Amino acid sequence: DTEVTQTPKHLVMGMTNKKSLKCEQHMGHRAMYWYKQKAKKPPELMFVYSYEKLSINESVPSRFSPECPNSSLLNLHLHALQPEDSALYLCASSHSKGASYNSPLHFGNGTRLTVT
Amino acid sequence: KNEVEQSPQNLTAQEGEFITINCSYSVGISALHWLQQHPGGGIVSLFMLSSGKKKHGRLIATINIQEKHSSLHITASHPRDSAVYICAVSSSGSRLTFGEGTQLTVNP
Numbered sequence: 001d002t003e004v005t006q007t008p009k010h011l012v013m014g015m016t017n018k019k020s021l022k023c024e025q026h027m028g029h030r031a032m033y034w035y036k037q038k039a040k041k042p043p044e045l046m047f048v049y050s051y052e053k054l055s056i057n058e059s060v061p062s063r064f065s066p067e068c069p070n071s072s073l074l075n076l077h078l079h080a081l082q083p084e085d086s087a088l089y090l091c092a093s094s095h096s097k098g099a100s101y102n103s104p105l106h107f108g109n110g111t112r113l114t115v116t
Numbered sequence: 117k118n119e120v121e122q123s124p125q126n127l128t129a130q131e132g133e134f135i136t137i138n139c140s141y142s143v144g145i146s147a148l149h150w151l152q153q154h155p156g157g158g159i160v161s162l163f164m165l166s167s168g169k170k171k172h173g174r175l176i177a178t179i180n181i182q183e184k185h186s187s188l189h190i191t192a193s194h195p196r197d198s199a200v201y202i203c204a205v206s207s208s209g210s211r212l213t214f215g216e217g218t219q220l221t222v223n224p
Contacts, residue, residue, distance in 0.1 A: 037157075040217075041216075042202060042204075042214035042215065042216060042217060043159070043214060045211055045212065056211075058211075088157050090157070090159065092159075103164070104149070104161040104164045105149070105151075105159075105161055105212070106161065107151075107158060107159035107160070107161070108158065109156060109157055109158035110157040110158060112157065
């Protein structure tokens with residue numbers, strides 16, 4: 001069982017839809033991350049939140065909009081996506097302050113997104 | 117050349133065999149992570165190390181900072197160890213850089 005919970009597990013959406021991915025952790029971690037992973041490739045960092053503030057945006061298109069309502073929750077709002085955005089979206093958290101990546105990452109099981 | 121290179125890319129073993137996966141990196145690091153990803157997608161952090169050796173059950177991870185090399189060993193391998201194993205490095209104030217992963221299949 002993972003301590004980082006992601007919902008939904010699977011999502012199919014059209015290019016005109018608006019949907020949200022959700023991530024929750026109750027380990028007291030203050031750094032939370034969104035990664036995108038294509039098949040047979042390593043994860044690619046999208047966003048990092050540190051103490052509920054966005055600290056890293058890896059030049060992600062504006063059709064992806066992250067939100068951190070509180071220290072336990074992380075959302076990824078999706079709008080006007082393209083078929084090439086289909087991927088596994090992974091949430092992670094860690095104790096790290098900022099984005100120094102010097103403590104273990106705890107990953108969720110991911111949301112498998114298909115854009116039609 | 118990638119900053120983090122893993123070998124082999126694919127590895128097939130028989131149950132009970134001793135397995136080694138290697139990771140070489142070309143940048144200065146503050147820590148190296150070994151991660152495990154099962155077909156369902158979830159990633160588990162196995163080890164984070166910056167020197168020496170760590171052991172957890174049948175898994176052992178070593179790192180040689182001078183040679184910029186790390187190994188992940190699995191003793192008495194089991195079919196449930198079948199997964200993708202990913203090496204990743206972190207540098208101070210920088211991003212986590214991932215290797216391409218090693219697909220391990222352990223046959224009964």
